[in-house]
Amino acid sequence: METEEMPEHIAVIMDGNGRWAKEQGLSRSAGHKKGVQKLKKIIEIVNKLEIEHLTVFAFSTENWKRPKKEVDFLMRLFHRTFDNEVLDLHNSDVRIRVLGRRQGLPENIKAKIDEVVDLTNKNQGLNLNIALNYGGRSEIIDAAKSLAAKVKNGTVKLDDIDEEELSNELYTADIPDPELLIRPSGEKRISNFLLWQSAYAEFWFTDTYWPEFDKEELLEAIAEYQRRERRFGGLKEKDSR
Template sequence: MSASPEKPAHNPAEAAPPVPRHVAIIMDGNGRWAARRGLPRFEGHRRGMEALRNVVRIAGDLGIDYLTVYGFSSENWSRPAAEIADLMGLLRHFVRRDLADLHRNNVRVRIIGTDEGLAPDLVGLLAEAENLTRDNTALTLVVAFNYGARQEMARAARRLAADVAAGRLAVDDISVERFAKALDTADIPDPDLVIRTSGEQRMSNFLLWQAAYAELVFTPVLWPDFDRGAFEEALSEYQRRERRFGGLSSAIG
C-alpha cells in the first residue's frame, strides 16, 4: 500500500485575509444615540468623541495604515449655532487632550478641508497637530473637518485653471492623475473601505472622488456604540468581497 502524499505545510500568512490599507468612516448617529436615552445631543457628541479615541487605537492594532474620519462637513454649518459651538469645543478638547498621546504612539495627523469660517485658535490647533506629528510613521489619522467633496473638487478645478491661465499647465495635460494631485488628499491613497454607521446608506458629500472603487459597508450601529466588535465585523464584510476595479470576477474565469 503506497503512502499518502504529504499535505503542503499550512502558511498562516498566506491564509490571512487582507486588511484594508485605508479605512474611511462616516461617524453618524450621535444625536439619535442621545435621543434614545433622553440625553442632550451634546452628550451624544461627547460619547462619539470617546468612540473615536477607541477606534484610532483599534485601527493601529489591526495594522491599518490610514484612517479617515468625517469630523465636520461643509453642510454642518446649517445646524443650530449652539450645536456647532459644542462640536468646535469638542474638537479643541480632543486636540488638547489627545495630541500628545497620538504623537507618543507615532500617529500622524492630517487635516483635509478648508479653514474658511473657523476661529483662528482652532486653525492654529489643527496646524499644530499636523506640524507636531508630520514625521510619524505609524497610523495616519486623516480628519475631514469643514470638508465637502464637491467643494474639494471645485478647489482642485480652480487650482488647475489657475495653472492653465498662468501657462504652467496645458489643458491636454489635465488627466485623472493630475486632477487627483490637486485634491486635498494628494499624498493619501484612496480608501479601500468606507464605513457608515447608524444605518443610513449614502455618502453625504464624503470623498466622492477618492471612494470611486471603495467597498461600502453600512452598519446599523450608532457611532457612540461603534466598538472593536463592530469594527471587526465591518472588516470581515470587506474581506468577504472581491474587489474587481471594473474587471471581471475571478469566478467567471
C-alpha cells in the same frame, strides 16, 4: 482574519451621535462627547491592526446649517479634543492631518490644527485624516480651480489633465483611496464624503449608532471586505475564460 487582505485605508462617517443621545435621554452635546470617546478607542484598534490610513468625517461644510449653539459647542469640543488627545496620539506614533477648507473655521481652531499637524508630521504609524469643514463637492471645485489657475499660468497644459492630475489637487493628494467606507447609524448614503476617492470603495453599513460602534463591528466590516471580489470594472481570470 488574514492580515494580507487588510484594507490599507478605511474611511468612517461617524454618524448617529445625536440620535444615540436622544434615545438615552441625554443632550446632543453629550452624544458628541461620547462620539469623541469612541473615536479614540477605534483609533487604538486600527493602529494595532497596522492599517495605514483612517479617515473620519468629523464636520461637513453642510454642518454649519445646524443651530449656532450646537456648532459653537462642536468647535469647542474639537479644540479641547486636540488639546487633550494629541500627546497620546503622538506617543502612539500617529500622524494627524486635517482635510477640508480652512476658510470659515475659528482662528483658534486653525492655530490648533497647525500645532497638531506640525507635532505629528514625522510620525510613522497610523495616518489619521480628520475631515473638518469638509465637503466632497467643495474639494472637487477647489481642485478644479487650482488646475485652472495652473493652465492659465502655463504650468499645466489643458490636454495633460487626467485623473492623476486632478487627484494631485485634492486634499488627499498623497493619500491612497479608501478600500472600505463604513457608515454607522442606519443611513445608506455617503453624504458628500470622499466623492472622488470612493469611486471603487466597498461600502459597509450598520444600524448601530457611532457611540456604540465597537471592535467587533469593525472586525465584521473588515471581514466582509475580505470576502468581496474587487474587480474595478474588469473580470477575474476565471470569469474571462
